[in-house]
Amino acid sequence: MANYADFNLGIYFAGLEQDNPPSYPVTFAGLEEAARAKLEHRLFDYVAGGAGDEHTQRANVAAFERWGIVPRMLAGAVERDLSVELFGHRLPTPLLMSPIGVIGVMTDDEHGDLATAAAAAASGVPMVASTLMQDPLEDVAAGLGDTLSFFQLYTPNDREVAESLVRRAEAAGFGGIVVTLDTWTLGYRPRDLQHATFPQLRGYCLANYFSDPVFRSRLAASPEEDPGAATMHWAATFGNPSLTWDDLAWLRGLTDLPLLLKGIGHPDDVRRALDGGVDGIYCSNHGGRQAASAPALDLLPAVVEAAEGVPVIFDSGIRSGADVVKALALGATAVGIGRPYGYGAALGGQAGIEFVLSCLLAEADLTMGLNGHASIADLTPDVLVKLR
Numbered sequence: 001m002a003n004y005a006d007f008n009l010g011i012y013f014a015g016l017e018q019d020n021p022p023s024y025p026v027t028f029a030g031l032e033e034a035a036r037a038k039l040e041h042r043l044f045d046y047v048a049g050g051a052g053d054e055h056t057q058r059a060n061v062a063a064f065e066r067w068g069i070v071p072r073m074l075a076g077a078v079e080r081d082l083s084v085e086l087f088g089h090r091l092p093t094p095l096l097m098s099p100i101g102v103i104g105v106m107t108d109d110e111h112g113d114l115a116t117a118a119a120a121a122a123s124g125v126p127m128v129a130s131t132l133m134q135d136p137l138e139d140v141a142a143g144l145g146d147t148l149s150f151f152q153l154y155t156p157n158d159r160e161v162a163e164s165l166v167r168r169a170e171a172a173g174f175g176g177i178v179v180t181l182d183t184w185t186l187g188y189r190p191r192d193l194q195h196a197t198f199p200q201l202r203g204y205c206l207a208n209y210f211s212d213p214v215f216r217s218r219l220a221a222s223p224e225e226d227p228g229a230a231t232m233h234w235a236a237t238f239g240n241p242s243l244t245w246d247d248l249a250w251l252r253g254l255t256d257l258p259l260l261l262k263g264i265g266h267p268d269d270v271r272r273a274l275d276g277g278v279d280g281i282y283c284s285n286h287g288g289r290q291a292a293s294a295p296a297l298d299l300l301p302a303v304v305e306a307a308e309g310v311p312v313i314f315d316s317g318i319r320s321g322a323d324v325v326k327a328l329a330l331g332a333t334a335v336g337i338g339r340p341y342g343y344g345a346a347l348g349g350q351a352g353i354e355f356v357l358s359c360l361l362a363e364a365d366l367t368m369g370l371n372g373h374a375s376i377a378d379l380t381p382d383v384l385v386k387l388r
Protein backbone atom coordinates (compact mmCIF):
# COMPACT_ATOMS: atom_id res chain seq x y z
CA MET A 1 0.00 0.00 0.00
CA ALA A 2 1.55 3.28 -1.09
CA ASN A 3 2.06 5.87 1.59
CA TYR A 4 1.23 9.03 -0.31
CA ALA A 5 2.09 11.29 2.62
CA ASP A 6 5.77 10.26 2.27
CA PHE A 7 5.92 12.67 -0.67
CA ASN A 8 6.03 15.45 1.93
CA LEU A 9 9.01 13.95 3.70
CA GLY A 10 10.80 13.54 0.38
CA ILE A 11 10.50 17.29 -0.20
CA TYR A 12 11.88 18.12 3.24
CA PHE A 13 14.78 15.68 2.90
CA ALA A 14 15.68 16.97 -0.58
CA GLY A 15 15.81 20.42 0.98
CA LEU A 16 17.97 19.17 3.83
CA GLU A 17 20.42 17.16 1.77
CA GLN A 18 20.80 19.23 -1.39
CA ASP A 19 19.20 22.55 -0.51
CA ASN A 20 16.80 21.62 -3.27
CA PRO A 21 13.30 23.16 -3.15
CA PRO A 22 10.51 21.46 -5.12
CA SER A 23 10.51 22.02 -8.88
CA TYR A 24 6.90 23.21 -9.01
CA PRO A 25 4.50 25.11 -6.74
CA VAL A 26 2.75 22.99 -4.09
CA THR A 27 -0.50 24.99 -4.04
CA PHE A 28 -3.16 25.59 -6.66
CA ALA A 29 -2.65 29.36 -6.40
CA GLY A 30 1.07 28.89 -7.03
CA LEU A 31 0.45 26.59 -9.99
CA GLU A 32 -1.99 29.03 -11.54
CA GLU A 33 0.38 31.96 -11.12
CA ALA A 34 3.30 30.05 -12.64
CA ALA A 35 1.14 28.85 -15.55
CA ARG A 36 -0.03 32.41 -16.15
CA ALA A 37 3.59 33.52 -16.44
CA LYS A 38 4.46 30.69 -18.83
CA LEU A 39 1.52 30.10 -21.18
CA GLU A 40 0.64 32.29 -24.15
CA HIS A 41 -1.88 34.71 -22.60
CA ARG A 42 -4.89 33.68 -24.70
CA LEU A 43 -4.26 30.00 -23.99
CA PHE A 44 -3.93 30.73 -20.27
CA ASP A 45 -7.22 32.65 -20.35
CA TYR A 46 -8.90 29.78 -22.20
CA VAL A 47 -7.89 27.40 -19.41
CA ALA A 48 -8.34 29.66 -16.40
CA GLY A 49 -11.50 31.38 -17.59
CA GLY A 50 -15.09 30.31 -17.35
CA ALA A 51 -18.65 31.26 -18.08
CA GLY A 52 -20.17 34.67 -17.48
CA ASP A 53 -18.60 36.80 -14.77
CA GLU A 54 -16.83 33.65 -13.55
CA HIS A 55 -18.61 33.61 -10.20
CA THR A 56 -19.62 30.02 -11.03
CA GLN A 57 -16.05 28.76 -10.90
CA ARG A 58 -15.33 30.84 -7.79
CA ALA A 59 -18.45 29.36 -6.20
CA ASN A 60 -17.15 25.86 -7.01
CA VAL A 61 -14.16 26.56 -4.80
CA ALA A 62 -16.14 28.43 -2.13
CA ALA A 63 -18.53 25.45 -1.81
CA PHE A 64 -15.66 23.37 -0.41
CA GLU A 65 -14.79 26.09 2.11
CA ARG A 66 -18.26 25.79 3.63
CA TRP A 67 -17.45 22.30 4.89
CA GLY A 68 -15.11 21.38 7.72
CA ILE A 69 -13.76 17.94 8.59
CA VAL A 70 -14.29 16.91 12.21
CA PRO A 71 -10.97 15.73 13.73
CA ARG A 72 -11.04 12.38 15.56
CA MET A 73 -8.13 11.48 17.86
CA LEU A 74 -6.29 8.30 18.85
CA ALA A 75 -7.92 6.49 15.94
CA GLY A 76 -4.76 4.64 14.91
CA ALA A 77 -5.01 5.75 11.28
CA VAL A 78 -1.25 5.40 10.77
CA GLU A 79 -1.59 3.37 7.56
CA ARG A 80 -4.20 4.63 5.14
CA ASP A 81 -5.76 2.81 2.20
CA LEU A 82 -6.80 5.28 -0.49
CA SER A 83 -7.92 2.65 -2.96
CA VAL A 84 -11.43 2.56 -4.42
CA GLU A 85 -13.42 0.12 -6.52
CA LEU A 86 -14.67 1.37 -9.89
CA PHE A 87 -16.38 -0.82 -12.48
CA GLY A 88 -14.70 -3.93 -11.16
CA HIS A 89 -11.23 -2.36 -11.04
CA ARG A 90 -9.34 -1.57 -7.84
CA LEU A 91 -7.83 1.89 -8.33
CA PRO A 92 -4.92 2.87 -6.07
CA THR A 93 -6.50 6.25 -5.35
CA PRO A 94 -9.88 7.97 -5.77
CA LEU A 95 -8.40 10.56 -8.16
CA LEU A 96 -9.07 10.89 -11.90
CA MET A 97 -7.78 13.35 -14.45
CA SER A 98 -10.83 15.02 -15.99
CA PRO A 99 -10.87 15.58 -19.75
CA ILE A 100 -9.13 18.78 -20.86
CA GLY A 101 -9.70 19.30 -24.56
CA VAL A 102 -6.74 21.60 -24.95
CA ILE A 103 -4.16 19.73 -22.85
CA GLY A 104 -2.54 18.68 -26.12
CA VAL A 105 -1.18 22.18 -26.72
CA MET A 106 -0.49 23.06 -23.08
CA THR A 107 2.86 21.28 -22.88
CA ASP A 108 6.09 22.59 -24.42
CA ASP A 109 6.16 19.81 -27.01
CA GLU A 110 2.43 20.13 -27.87
CA HIS A 111 1.86 16.46 -27.03
CA GLY A 112 0.09 17.05 -23.76
CA ASP A 113 -2.33 14.16 -24.24
CA LEU A 114 0.64 11.79 -24.44
CA ALA A 115 2.14 13.40 -21.32
CA THR A 116 -1.15 12.89 -19.49
CA ALA A 117 -1.31 9.26 -20.59
CA ALA A 118 2.25 8.71 -19.40
CA ALA A 119 1.42 10.30 -16.04
CA ALA A 120 -1.64 8.04 -15.79
CA ALA A 121 0.49 4.99 -16.54
CA ALA A 122 3.09 5.98 -13.94
CA SER A 123 0.66 6.96 -11.18
CA GLY A 124 -2.30 4.64 -11.68
CA VAL A 125 -4.56 7.72 -11.78
CA PRO A 126 -7.00 7.25 -14.69
CA MET A 127 -7.03 9.68 -17.57
CA VAL A 128 -10.37 10.69 -18.99
CA ALA A 129 -9.18 11.44 -22.51
CA SER A 130 -11.08 14.20 -24.30
CA THR A 131 -12.53 13.90 -27.78
CA LEU A 132 -10.45 17.01 -28.46
CA MET A 133 -6.90 15.70 -28.60
CA GLN A 134 -3.75 16.80 -30.35
CA ASP A 135 -2.72 13.14 -30.87
CA PRO A 136 -5.09 10.40 -32.08
CA LEU A 137 -6.76 8.38 -29.34
CA GLU A 138 -4.95 5.19 -30.42
CA ASP A 139 -1.56 6.82 -29.71
CA VAL A 140 -2.79 8.11 -26.37
CA ALA A 141 -4.23 4.71 -25.38
CA ALA A 142 -0.90 3.08 -26.21
CA GLY A 143 0.74 5.18 -23.50
CA LEU A 144 -1.69 4.33 -20.70
CA GLY A 145 -0.01 1.12 -19.56
CA ASP A 146 -2.23 -0.92 -17.24
CA THR A 147 -4.09 2.08 -15.87
CA LEU A 148 -7.85 1.99 -16.38
CA SER A 149 -8.81 5.03 -18.43
CA PHE A 150 -11.84 6.48 -20.15
CA PHE A 151 -12.64 8.09 -23.47
CA GLN A 152 -14.80 11.20 -23.25
CA LEU A 153 -17.22 11.68 -26.12
CA TYR A 154 -18.55 14.98 -27.34
CA THR A 155 -21.40 13.59 -29.41
CA PRO A 156 -21.18 15.12 -32.89
CA ASN A 157 -24.38 15.72 -34.83
CA ASP A 158 -23.19 13.11 -37.32
CA ARG A 159 -24.14 9.81 -35.71
CA GLU A 160 -21.78 7.74 -37.80
CA VAL A 161 -18.82 9.83 -36.67
CA ALA A 162 -19.90 9.33 -33.05
CA GLU A 163 -20.16 5.59 -33.63
CA SER A 164 -16.75 5.49 -35.25
CA LEU A 165 -15.12 7.37 -32.33
CA VAL A 166 -16.64 5.01 -29.76
CA ARG A 167 -15.64 1.93 -31.76
CA ARG A 168 -12.08 3.24 -32.03
CA ALA A 169 -11.93 4.00 -28.29
CA GLU A 170 -13.14 0.51 -27.50
CA ALA A 171 -10.65 -1.10 -29.88
CA ALA A 172 -7.82 1.04 -28.48
CA GLY A 173 -8.42 -0.30 -24.98
CA PHE A 174 -10.17 2.46 -23.08
CA GLY A 175 -12.13 1.03 -20.16
CA GLY A 176 -15.22 3.21 -20.35
CA ILE A 177 -16.99 5.95 -22.29
CA VAL A 178 -17.88 9.27 -20.67
CA VAL A 179 -20.46 11.20 -22.69
CA THR A 180 -20.37 14.90 -21.87
CA LEU A 181 -23.86 16.39 -22.07
CA ASP A 182 -23.31 19.96 -20.90
CA THR A 183 -21.51 21.18 -24.02
CA TRP A 184 -24.06 20.64 -26.79
CA THR A 185 -23.17 24.23 -27.59
CA LEU A 186 -20.48 26.52 -26.22
CA GLY A 187 -21.06 28.59 -23.05
CA TYR A 188 -20.66 32.39 -22.87
CA ARG A 189 -16.96 32.80 -22.07
CA PRO A 190 -16.00 36.48 -21.90
CA ARG A 191 -12.23 36.00 -21.87
CA ASP A 192 -12.28 33.99 -25.10
CA LEU A 193 -14.81 36.33 -26.65
CA GLN A 194 -12.65 39.34 -25.80
CA HIS A 195 -9.65 37.68 -27.47
CA ALA A 196 -11.91 36.45 -30.29
CA THR A 197 -10.13 33.14 -30.05
CA PHE A 198 -11.06 29.53 -29.57
CA PRO A 199 -8.23 26.98 -29.94
CA GLN A 200 -10.08 24.34 -31.92
CA LEU A 201 -11.33 26.86 -34.48
CA ARG A 202 -7.65 27.45 -35.19
CA GLY A 203 -7.30 23.76 -35.95
CA TYR A 204 -5.77 22.64 -32.64
CA CYS A 205 -6.67 19.39 -30.88
CA LEU A 206 -8.75 17.91 -33.70
CA ALA A 207 -6.60 14.82 -34.28
CA ASN A 208 -9.39 12.39 -33.39
CA TYR A 209 -11.57 13.85 -36.11
CA PHE A 210 -8.87 14.30 -38.73
CA SER A 211 -7.75 10.69 -38.23
CA ASP A 212 -11.28 9.32 -38.32
CA PRO A 213 -12.22 7.47 -41.52
CA VAL A 214 -15.89 8.43 -41.29
CA PHE A 215 -15.14 12.09 -40.59
CA ARG A 216 -12.65 12.12 -43.45
CA SER A 217 -15.20 10.55 -45.79
CA ARG A 218 -17.36 13.66 -45.31
CA LEU A 219 -14.68 16.00 -46.68
CA ALA A 220 -14.10 17.06 -50.29
CA ALA A 221 -10.35 17.35 -49.58
CA SER A 222 -8.37 15.64 -46.82
CA PRO A 223 -7.43 17.61 -43.66
CA GLU A 224 -3.80 17.48 -44.85
CA GLU A 225 -4.75 19.13 -48.15
CA ASP A 226 -7.27 21.61 -46.78
CA PRO A 227 -7.08 21.91 -43.00
CA GLY A 228 -9.25 25.04 -43.02
CA ALA A 229 -12.19 23.29 -44.66
CA ALA A 230 -11.77 20.26 -42.37
CA THR A 231 -11.83 22.56 -39.34
CA MET A 232 -14.97 24.28 -40.58
CA HIS A 233 -16.63 20.90 -41.07
CA TRP A 234 -15.66 20.04 -37.49
CA ALA A 235 -17.22 23.31 -36.27
CA ALA A 236 -20.42 22.59 -38.16
CA THR A 237 -20.78 19.10 -36.71
CA PHE A 238 -19.25 19.42 -33.20
CA GLY A 239 -22.34 20.39 -31.23
CA ASN A 240 -25.53 18.42 -31.02
CA PRO A 241 -28.42 20.64 -29.91
CA SER A 242 -31.03 18.06 -30.85
CA LEU A 243 -29.68 15.31 -28.57
CA THR A 244 -32.35 14.33 -26.00
CA TRP A 245 -33.04 11.54 -23.53
CA ASP A 246 -34.63 9.67 -26.45
CA ASP A 247 -31.12 9.26 -27.86
CA LEU A 248 -29.81 7.54 -24.75
CA ALA A 249 -30.85 4.12 -26.07
CA TRP A 250 -28.71 4.73 -29.15
CA LEU A 251 -25.74 5.88 -27.03
CA ARG A 252 -26.14 2.88 -24.75
CA GLY A 253 -26.24 0.58 -27.76
CA LEU A 254 -22.90 1.88 -29.03
CA THR A 255 -20.80 0.03 -26.48
CA ASP A 256 -20.67 -2.70 -23.88
CA LEU A 257 -18.09 -0.69 -21.95
CA PRO A 258 -19.18 1.15 -18.81
CA LEU A 259 -21.09 4.23 -19.97
CA LEU A 260 -21.10 7.42 -17.89
CA LEU A 261 -22.95 10.69 -18.43
CA LYS A 262 -21.01 13.85 -17.52
CA GLY A 263 -22.67 17.09 -16.50
CA ILE A 264 -25.46 15.59 -14.38
CA GLY A 265 -26.69 17.68 -11.43
CA HIS A 266 -30.38 16.86 -10.94
CA PRO A 267 -31.73 13.69 -9.28
CA ASP A 268 -34.39 13.30 -11.99
CA ASP A 269 -31.65 13.30 -14.62
CA VAL A 270 -29.83 10.65 -12.59
CA ARG A 271 -32.95 8.48 -12.62
CA ARG A 272 -33.46 8.93 -16.36
CA ALA A 273 -29.83 8.00 -16.90
CA LEU A 274 -30.17 4.87 -14.79
CA ASP A 275 -33.42 3.94 -16.53
CA GLY A 276 -31.48 4.21 -19.78
CA GLY A 277 -28.90 1.72 -18.56
CA VAL A 278 -25.88 3.90 -17.82
CA ASP A 279 -23.24 2.52 -15.48
CA GLY A 280 -22.01 5.70 -13.84
CA ILE A 281 -22.97 9.31 -13.17
CA TYR A 282 -20.46 12.11 -13.57
CA CYS A 283 -21.62 15.09 -11.51
CA SER A 284 -19.92 18.25 -12.79
CA ASN A 285 -20.58 21.81 -13.90
CA HIS A 286 -17.62 21.64 -16.31
CA GLY A 287 -15.49 23.69 -13.93
CA GLY A 288 -17.86 26.64 -14.29
CA ARG A 289 -17.19 26.93 -18.02
CA GLN A 290 -20.58 26.11 -19.47
CA ALA A 291 -23.89 27.05 -17.78
CA ALA A 292 -23.27 30.12 -15.61
CA SER A 293 -24.65 29.83 -12.07
CA ALA A 294 -24.83 26.03 -12.10
CA PRO A 295 -23.71 24.74 -8.69
CA ALA A 296 -21.57 21.62 -8.40
CA LEU A 297 -20.65 20.34 -4.91
CA ASP A 298 -23.99 21.46 -3.45
CA LEU A 299 -25.77 19.16 -5.89
CA LEU A 300 -23.64 16.11 -5.14
CA PRO A 301 -25.53 14.64 -2.12
CA ALA A 302 -28.87 14.53 -3.96
CA VAL A 303 -27.19 13.07 -7.04
CA VAL A 304 -25.56 10.37 -4.92
CA GLU A 305 -28.86 9.56 -3.23
CA ALA A 306 -30.67 9.23 -6.55
CA ALA A 307 -27.85 7.06 -7.93
CA GLU A 308 -28.69 4.36 -5.37
CA GLY A 309 -25.23 2.86 -5.23
CA VAL A 310 -24.26 3.37 -8.87
CA PRO A 311 -20.80 5.01 -9.00
CA VAL A 312 -20.78 8.80 -8.97
CA ILE A 313 -17.73 10.70 -10.15
CA PHE A 314 -17.50 14.33 -9.12
CA ASP A 315 -15.45 17.23 -10.43
CA SER A 316 -15.47 21.04 -10.42
CA GLY A 317 -13.55 23.10 -7.91
CA ILE A 318 -11.26 20.53 -6.30
CA ARG A 319 -8.10 22.41 -5.42
CA SER A 320 -6.60 20.47 -2.51
CA GLY A 321 -6.37 17.08 -0.85
CA ALA A 322 -8.87 18.24 1.75
CA ASP A 323 -11.34 18.96 -1.08
CA VAL A 324 -10.85 15.39 -2.31
CA VAL A 325 -11.76 14.08 1.15
CA LYS A 326 -14.83 16.32 1.37
CA ALA A 327 -16.22 15.24 -2.01
CA LEU A 328 -15.73 11.59 -1.09
CA ALA A 329 -17.45 12.16 2.27
CA LEU A 330 -20.39 13.67 0.43
CA GLY A 331 -20.75 10.43 -1.49
CA ALA A 332 -18.56 10.60 -4.58
CA THR A 333 -17.01 7.27 -5.56
CA ALA A 334 -14.06 9.04 -7.18
CA VAL A 335 -13.16 12.64 -7.96
CA GLY A 336 -11.77 14.41 -11.01
CA ILE A 337 -9.46 17.37 -11.27
CA GLY A 338 -9.15 19.64 -14.28
CA ARG A 339 -7.17 22.87 -14.12
CA PRO A 340 -4.74 21.69 -11.38
CA TYR A 341 -3.16 18.98 -13.54
CA GLY A 342 -3.51 21.19 -16.62
CA TYR A 343 -1.21 23.72 -14.99
CA GLY A 344 1.14 20.91 -13.99
CA ALA A 345 1.28 19.87 -17.65
CA ALA A 346 2.04 23.43 -18.71
CA LEU A 347 4.87 23.75 -16.21
CA GLY A 348 6.55 20.38 -16.58
CA GLY A 349 4.73 17.98 -18.92
CA GLN A 350 4.49 14.46 -17.50
CA ALA A 351 6.70 15.36 -14.52
CA GLY A 352 4.60 18.42 -13.75
CA ILE A 353 1.38 16.40 -13.85
CA GLU A 354 2.84 13.71 -11.59
CA PHE A 355 4.00 16.40 -9.17
CA VAL A 356 0.49 17.86 -8.93
CA LEU A 357 -1.04 14.40 -8.42
CA SER A 358 1.52 13.64 -5.71
CA CYS A 359 0.75 16.88 -3.87
CA LEU A 360 -3.00 16.27 -3.93
CA LEU A 361 -2.62 12.66 -2.86
CA ALA A 362 -0.16 13.53 -0.07
CA GLU A 363 -2.55 16.14 1.25
CA ALA A 364 -5.58 13.84 0.94
CA ASP A 365 -3.68 11.07 2.71
CA LEU A 366 -2.57 13.38 5.54
CA THR A 367 -6.05 14.90 5.84
CA MET A 368 -7.48 11.43 6.29
CA GLY A 369 -4.81 10.36 8.78
CA LEU A 370 -4.85 13.52 10.90
CA ASN A 371 -8.63 13.32 11.14
CA GLY A 372 -8.54 9.66 12.13
CA HIS A 373 -9.67 7.89 8.96
CA ALA A 374 -7.83 4.87 7.62
CA SER A 375 -9.87 4.11 4.53
CA ILE A 376 -12.09 5.78 1.98
CA ALA A 377 -15.04 3.76 3.29
CA ASP A 378 -14.72 5.73 6.56
CA LEU A 379 -15.51 8.94 4.69
CA THR A 380 -19.23 9.39 5.21
CA PRO A 381 -21.22 12.66 5.52
CA ASP A 382 -20.95 12.61 9.31
CA VAL A 383 -17.19 13.21 9.18
CA LEU A 384 -18.06 16.69 7.90
CA VAL A 385 -19.49 19.72 9.62
CA LYS A 386 -21.30 22.45 7.71
CA LEU A 387 -19.80 25.85 8.38
CA ARG A 388 -21.61 29.13 7.95
Ligand code: FNR
Pocket residue numbers: 046047048060098099100101102130131132152180262284285286287288289315316317318336337338339340342
Ligand atom coordinates in the same frame (compact mmCIF):
# COMPACT_ATOMS: atom_id res chain seq x y z
C1 FNR B 1 -12.39 21.25 -19.63
N1 FNR B 1 -13.42 20.34 -19.41
C2 FNR B 1 -13.77 19.45 -20.39
N2 FNR B 1 -14.75 18.53 -20.17
C3 FNR B 1 -15.05 17.61 -21.10
O1 FNR B 1 -15.94 16.79 -20.87
N3 FNR B 1 -14.37 17.58 -22.29
C4 FNR B 1 -13.40 18.47 -22.59
O2 FNR B 1 -12.80 18.41 -23.65
C5 FNR B 1 -13.11 19.47 -21.63
N4 FNR B 1 -12.19 20.43 -21.90
C6 FNR B 1 -11.79 21.31 -20.90
C7 FNR B 1 -10.80 22.24 -21.16
C8 FNR B 1 -10.34 23.06 -20.13
C9 FNR B 1 -9.24 24.05 -20.40
C10 FNR B 1 -10.89 22.95 -18.84
C11 FNR B 1 -10.37 23.78 -17.69
C12 FNR B 1 -11.91 22.07 -18.60
C13 FNR B 1 -14.06 20.25 -18.08
C14 FNR B 1 -13.26 19.31 -17.19
O3 FNR B 1 -13.36 17.98 -17.65
C15 FNR B 1 -13.74 19.34 -15.74
O4 FNR B 1 -15.13 19.13 -15.69
C16 FNR B 1 -13.40 20.66 -15.03
O5 FNR B 1 -12.14 21.14 -15.44
C17 FNR B 1 -13.39 20.45 -13.53
O6 FNR B 1 -13.21 21.63 -12.87
P1 FNR B 1 -11.80 22.15 -12.29
O7 FNR B 1 -11.11 20.98 -11.65
O8 FNR B 1 -11.04 22.70 -13.45
O9 FNR B 1 -12.24 23.20 -11.34
